[in-house]
Every structure is written in structure tokens, then in C-alpha cells.
Amino acid sequence: MHEASEEEIRNLIDIIEAVAKGNYSNEVMEFTKPGHSEMIQRIAEAMGMMMVRVEAREVRLEQLIDELRDLNALLQKNITQTVITIANALGARDKYTKGHAYRVSVYSERLARKVGLSDEEVEKIRIGSVLHDIGKIGFSDRVFSDEDVSISEGIFEEIRNHPKIGVDILKDLTFLGPVLDYVHYHHESLDGTGYPGGLKGEEIPVGARMISVADCFDAITTDRSYQKGRTMEEAFAILRKIGGKNLSPELVEAFIEDIKEKGMF
Numbered sequence: 001m002h003e004a005s006e007e008e009i010r011n012l013i014d015i016i017e018a019v020a021k022g023n024y025s026n027e028v029m030e031f032t033k034p035g036h037s038e039m040i041q042r043i044a045e046a047m048g049m050m051m052v053r054v055e056a057r058e059v060r061l062e063q064l065i066d067e068l069r070d071l072n073a074l075l076q077k078n079i080t081q082t083v084i085t086i087a088n089a090l091g092a093r094d095k096y097t098k099g100h101a102y103r104v105s106v107y108s109e110r111l112a113r114k115v116g117l118s119d120e121e122v123e124k125i126r127i128g129s130v131l132h133d134i135g136k137i138g139f140s141d142r143v144f145s146d147e148d149v150s151i152s153e154g155i156f157e158e159i160r161n162h163p164k165i166g167v168d169i170l171k172d173l174t175f176l177g178p179v180l181d182y183v184h185y186h187h188e189s190l191d192g193t194g195y196p197g198g199l200k201g202e203e204i205p206v207g208a209r210m211i212s213v214a215d216c217f218d219a220i221t222t223d224r225s226y227q228k229g230r231t232m233e234e235a236f237a238i239l240r241k242i243g244g245k246n247l248s249p250e251l252v253e254a255f256i257e258d259i260k261e262k263g264m265f
């Protein structure tokens, strides 16, 4: 057993410095072999053991991060589902609203897929559609009245407020991301005459424009207290007529194509 040479020590230091930077090669194990001084062998063995422990901890840490990510996704899913359940309770107050959010969500999801959006974007649009009218939870009973009441200024104002109320309800659920904008802007109009922002054209998020098309189609084809639901063909004609003024014409055409292919409720 000889004394450690300066070169041996320098080589070992180089490897230890590389390990310190996260480069866990097995080179250090070379220094545990016979032929090296006892001191060098002991340092190399200790270093080898330390690397094994650090690597094991890193693997465990990565597992924990994965578990945490999965748990967070599950938590977000459960919170979203809880909010959707609350939104569905709207149906108990208004027989027109019953099933509306679900139908709009199916139509919007199909439209988003048809225009080639990613799975993640499609899912945000689906959630936005289910929740788009959650702000109606704040409506007074007179808005839900089945009688053909003339719309007073107060009721009109209340109705126009529902996108804003919806965002206020959801705004702390920051993980919803663009969903908040979809809820906020689902009553905007391409020509800037919509509410609440008076946004024009592409200022309106595309997800919100998709929900608008689906929302209009469902409103036209569903029986209301004041009118019987129109046929599919009549609804297409109305959508085309307001396409360009209120709705994005290219989305209207993609939507019509989708309904022709897959049908309606």
C-alpha cells in the first residue's frame, strides 16, 4: 500500500466535483480497487455509498412529486365536479336550464375536437360549457318565472350580469385557467354588441366563441315558455344568418357539419 500521489488525489477530486454537480458516474468506484492507497480507497468507498444514498433519495423524491401531481389532478377534478354539481342544481329552478349546460357542453366539446384543438383545450372548453351559466344561480325567481312577463330594465340588467357573477363565483379556482374567460365572454358578439365586455372578433377567446355557437343552437332548438323549439334545418339557417354578425362564421360551418354528421339531442 503506497502513499496517495498528488495525481491520484487530483483525479479523485475531479470526480467528486463532477458528482457534486450531479454527474453520478461509477468512475469513483475505480478508486476503491487494490493498487490505490488506503486513504484514497476509503474516500472513494464513502463517496460511492453517499452517491447510492443520494440517488435513492432522488428516486423517492421523483416518486413523491409524481404522487403529488396525481393527487393535485384528482383534487382539481373533484373540485371541478363539485362546482359542476352546484351548477346542475340550477336545473331545479328553471326547467329550460335543465339539461341545457350538458347539451351545450357536448356540442362545444364536439366542435372543439372538430376544429382540431388539443385534448387539454377541448377539456377546458367542455368544463367552460358546463359552467357557462353558473352566474344564473344569483338570479331572482322572477327571472325564472314561466309567465311571459315583459322584460323590465331591472330584469334585463340582472340577466346581463350573469357572466360576471359566474366569474366571481369561480375566480378563486385559478387552476381553471381559460375556463374563467369562457364563462366571462360567452355572450360577446363578433360585432362588439355583446356583453359584458363589448369585445369584437378575435378579441373574444375562441373557446368562448365556440360555446356561443353551441349555446345559440341549443336555445333555438329547445322548447321555451315563449316559443317551440325550431327544427335542425331552421336552426342552421338562423346560425348562418347571425354568423359574421354575432358568431364566427367558420365555427358556425364546422358546427353545422358536426351536427349533420353526429346528430343533435
Ligand SMILES: [Fe+2]
Pocket (backbone or CB within 6 Å): 132, 133, 162, 186, 187
Ligand atoms: Fe349565458
